[in-house]
Amino acid sequence: MSDLHDLCKFPTRPIDKTYIDQLKHYLSNGIPATYTVEEAYNYTHNIEDEEPSSTTTPLHLLCTFVPVDAKDEEKEIVSEMVEILFEYGAGWCFVDVNGDTPGCILIKRGLKDWKVYDQIVDAGVRAELLLRKVSEFDMEIIEDTDDLNHEEFENIPELVKEEPKEEVQQTKEEVDDAPDAPSQNQQSYLNTKLEYTDDALITKDRKDGVMMSWETDIMKLGSETLFAKGSLIEDNEEDSEINVLNIGFGMGIIDGMIQQKSPTTHYICEAHPDVLKKMKQDGWYDKPNVVVLEGRWQDRLDELLSNGKVFFNGIYYDTFSEHYSDMLELFDYVVGLLKSHGVFSFFNGLGADRQVIYEVYKKLVEIDLGNYGLNCQFEAIDIPKEMLQDNQDRSVWDNVKRSYWSCPVYYHPEIKFIDY
Missing domain, CATH: 1.25.40.20 (Ankyrin repeat-containing domain)
Known part of the structure; x- marks a missing residue:
């Protein structure tokens, strides 16, 4: 040494x-x-x-x-x-x-x-x-x-001294995120069979956690943000037409909450065939105010932009096997589809397997959204102990191979156009 x-x-x-x-x-x-x-x-x-x-x-x-x-x-x-x-x-x-x-x-x-x-x-x-x-x-x-x-x-003068021999223990951490893994590669994920359990949506073979019921409180925060802030015009006047877009259905937790608010139109963009099948079975296609956009948002949102007739009071984003580079692309669509008084939010799991990385992404999001003329404010929410992947007691990850959360705090994002 x-x-x-x-x-x-x-x-x-x-x-x-x-x-x-x-x-x-x-x-x-x-x-x-x-x-x-x-x-x-x-x-x-x-x-x-x-x-x-x-x-x-x-x-x-x-x-x-x-x-x-x-x-x-x-x-x-x-x-x-x-x-x-x-x-x-x-x-x-x-x-x-x-x-x-x-x-x-x-x-x-x-x-x-x-x-x-x-x-x-x-x-x-x-x-x-x-x-x-x-x-x-x-x-x-x-x-x-x-x-x-x-x-x-x-x-170098007086630089290196003779050190006593000491063993350096070297351990190799198992890597479960190969480039072609469903958690890393979108096409691989779309080709992977999914399984709904009582409290989670997981990949059938690998047991990767795609979405879990512990996220319910976070989804409630997202839903309340979209309607409490995005439905109001100036002077607390409520918009006569409330349109909401959710990207990524998963277990349908936030979509159920959105439906309880009775929006004018509720768009849902979902790409995975197993999730779309579940949506049909549960009657989402039959709801009069629901429009299902089948396919990747990268493909379907272009149609909405080109149409130029639909703008949203609230946009929520929560997908699996996508990365921050995908979100940077999504921001281009958000500024084109969001009403001037609308609100954008997302499930903020960016780097959530390490707290220091989670906080790096928090600052990056603020910087990047600011470049789009959007202001991002975060509300810090404590995460219950049983939700942490490094918890030594019983946790929600016991039967899930790939956990995706270890931070003691959740930063809930609320994003609106900067009011100059």
Whole structure:
């Protein structure tokens, strides 16, 4: 292990400006901010052909060893160290030997309210925005530690000391999200058989959770948002025609709630054949105010835009096997189909398997919608303990292979046109 790693363990107190000077010394002399404990271990033990399965970076060590009793002056030094690490290319979402990102470590240590945590979230937002810009061009991204010459580090004065031998336990986390998995690939999902149980909609073979009854309270929030805000024009005057669009029927939870409000027209866009079959069996096609749009919203919403006759007081979005890139495309349709006083909302599960990623997406959504002239406000709702995938007691995920939630809070989005 190099002195850079040792420095980030805060071996002496107080944490003062000497830490800043040493950190700059190591980084400016060639040690990458992404240099991992695993790479150092492999080099020390002459392991050349084995690729590390985890990436414990200096930022991980800093978040692990920063003293919880640090004084305000020490916290400022630590925050400056984090900024320097990011300036030199530190990664905000690398996963260490325990499967944690630096942000995850701070959460587990009860340090989420520290400035360092906000710095990590902001770094995640910057990284996502930069990645989008880079992806517009044909560019090759080279990792800082590719073809790393570790011996060069030994030439830096007073840099590398002899470390005692210590075992680095490397574990490989099972990946259940192959590119062709139903949870990742829309066409694969549409070709996958689904199964309705008493309290969930799951993929029949893999037992992926597509939708579950625990989402009922969230769906109620969505329904109330669409009608309480989207049905009112200026001065609390109610619109004479209330049109609502729900994208993704699933178990029909929010659609049942929408029907109770008796909208003028209730559009439902659904693509999966098994769900459409269930809708026919349950009589949704026979409801006088319901219009079922069979197929992908990417195909069917073009027709509504071209028609130019239907505009919505409320639009709700909740699909499976789609990603944030799909939502960015959806925003183009929302601004074309939403009434000036209308409301857009969605099931906000973006990155909800990790709290720090969930909060990165929260900021990204606000930025992206702002570029469309839309204002997004979030209401924070506590999630019951039994809904969390890492709950050790009985949970709603007991019979589901792929859980999709581990955050203790739900950020309910309410999105309207900015009132200039």
